[in-house]
Amino acid sequence: MSEITVGNYLFNRIKQVGVDSIFGLPGDFNLALLDKIYEVPGLRWVGNTNELNAGYAADGYSRINGLSVLITTFGVGELSTLNAIAGAYAEHVGLVHIVGVPATSSQQKHLLLHHTLGNGDFHVFDRMSAGISEKVYLLTENKDIPALIDDAIHTAKLKQRPVYIAIPTNVGELKVPKSKLDTPIDFSLPPNDPEAELEALEEVEKSIAAAKNPIILVDACAYRHGAVEETNALAKLTKFPVFTTPMGKSVIDEDYERYGGVYVGSLSSPEVFKAVEAADLILSVGALLSDFNTGSFTYSYKTKNIIEFHSNYIQIRRATYENVSMKPLLAKLVSQLTPPDLPLAPVPKLAREPAEPATETPLTHKYLWPRISGFLQSGDIIITETGTSSFGVTSIVYPAKVNGISQVLWGSIGYSVGCALGAALAAQELDPSRRVLLFVGDGSLQLTLTAISTMVRWKTNPYLFVLNNDGYTIERLIHGPESSYNDIKSWDHQLILPLFKADPETSESIVVKTKKDLDTLFTDEKFKVPNKIRLIELMLDRLDAPESLYKQGELTSKTNAS
Structure with missing residues (x-):
């Protein structure tokens, strides 16, 4: 064949640049485009439970792989993922957001289609994305579509920011020269002045x-x-x-x-x-x-x-x-550089184990994080949620070749669960021996829980540490320690994996209440092997937190009041 469809060209390019998994949800304006994914050997359509989780997963995948792809449908689908896209933009994450939009003929006639605002404006949503995208690409029949696709992928990878591609339903079926795939996209950095x-x-x-x-x-x-x-x-x-x-x-x-x-x-x-x-x-x-x-x-x-x-x-x-x-x-x-001949300045000594013994007393953050440090292995991928986890992890020492992920700047609650899905899929493709460890609070988990369903679906084996402190502890420490708006309905976390029909042979749910419980778990050689999806519920007091979070809560409260 001398010609292929735009959709086939797009997904062949995506596969060429090292992206093997594509995140998103189907919708009537992207369905024909999604068919083209299955024409490219080795390309996986992940299929998420909602667009927000898809965006978070694409973010996590990109942080391990260097680039990711997300597909949503026009209007209702794309708007549902914008929070995740904004986070990727803020935190410099390379991501290609592809949106299936109505056919160009429908747009030209200003038809009153579903998923529109009813005003005939088909560009209101791409204008919304423009402020959180490095560049917006609107593909039409009269443009050099392969060049635009290549530029979009190049921009996302090199700038490490999201880009937006709108593909009308009819444009995905247009024919373009297949030979254009023979020239690889050049990701070399432009030379410095x-x-x-x-x-x-x-x-x-x-x-x-x-x-x-x-x-x-x-x-x-x-x-x-x-x-x-x-x-x-x-x-x-x-x-x-x-x-x-x-x-x-x-x-x-x-x-x-x-x-x-x-x-x-x-x-x-x-x-x-x-x-x-x-x-x-x-x-x-x-x-x-x-x-x-x-x-x-x-x-x-x-x-x-x-x-x-x-x-x-x-x-x-x-x-x-x-x-x-x-x-x-x-x-x-x-x-x-010829290094200066200076005496070696001392560096702080970092604690790698808890200073206190593993007793039958309740688990605390003070004991938890140093003990986690001793459990970690070279090559681990560690994802921490905005809250107690992201503050606790700063006090511990990582082994070599660890990837740490924490959305410190954007700080979207629930981000880490979807992110862990994307990171786990990237690890599954690049190096299945790498362990993925998620640390998330019980409150954050309630926003994005269904990402775990997709983890089970694709047989990933992350460690899901759920810090059960009965609500939004980080918010309690900033304002309203006893206020009901920082409360949540408690869940039975031990039923989550069975709820999503995880195979009992390749899944495990555990409750940790004491320091001794944690120590026993971390010294179990079988537990160290990432051959199951595991949910580990860590029971903590609702106002217990890493020391740095107490201080940050005070500073944030003062900043918010000034």
Whole structure:
């Protein structure tokens, strides 16, 4: 065949760039398009329980795979996933959102179709998506459709932001040259501006040479924009103490002896706070300085000597070097930098096990998180929900090659459950030996519970740790500790896996009430093997939380009241 349909071209391109699973829901304006998925060997239509979960799953899949694809239908379907798309945009996650829309003839006639607002405006929904998408693509008969599809995929991957593609029902059936698939999409980064890059490199090297107490502070965009290898190489070359933010956790190999922990402004441990504040040079890689990522903006560096490495510019004190990307610049810096001959500054010692024994007393956050640290393995994927989990995990040490995922900036309640589905499917495709561990509160779980049904459907084997603290603990600590709006109806979590008809041979539900219960579970060699889907219910007091969350709650309450 010299020609193929637009739908066939689209899904062949998606498969070519390493996406094997497609998320979403069917709807009458995308059904014919979905047929084309099955024409591409090795491509899987996941099929989610609702569009919001589909968006969260696509986000999680992309964070492991580097790119994901989501398909919804016009109006009702696409609007249901916009919260997830906004989160992907805010947190730099590459995602292609494909929307099946009415035929171009229907649009031209302004027909009063279902799923419209009844006013003949067929572009109101793509205008809504424009503000949370890197680019919007409206495919029509008179455009170079293969070029637009390629540009959309290229933009999502390179910019690590969502893009929106509207495909009318008739356009998906149009024929395009098959030969265009023979030329791969080139994802090479555009070259840095040579003069700006040279000047920036010289200034960075001068600053490093003059520093007496430099540190490296790593944030989320180092991971999102593919600079993990270069960042770790810089840390090991210079031997500067290296810290991460909550969003940057797992970018640096935490087994590295010069890793000092997580810096969250005033919420940091005293040792970390002291080490960072004492620096006379901060090499900041991939910063996303949101409130929960900075301890409500309580960064108070004594030094003004800050060099910021970003995906599309470098900031050196007050000088900005546009069109200079951190990934190639860091690679050049590592290749040519002569590290200063400085005495090794001490780094904080990080606790890897609980300081207290495993007794029959009730489980607490103080015991839980250090004990989890000892249970983790190299290669684990760890997803933590906004709330007690995302604060607890900052205090623990990850083994090497761990991926940590926490939606610290967007902070959408329930995100982590759908995200865990996407991450589990990506792990299933890329390396089935990797364990996926979800930590979610009982309140958050109630928003997106049905994502677990899809996990069961596709025979994934995540560990689902449900922190049962009888409601919205993070909200209680910000405002209204006894208010009924922070209450939820309690569920019998032990019935969730049976509800979704999980195979009893490959599923397990467990309740943990005491420190001893947790210790016994984590020392069970069979439990360490990811050969089942497991739901582990952790019983905790409703006002028990990690120490940093108590402090964050106070800061957030003050910020909200000012």
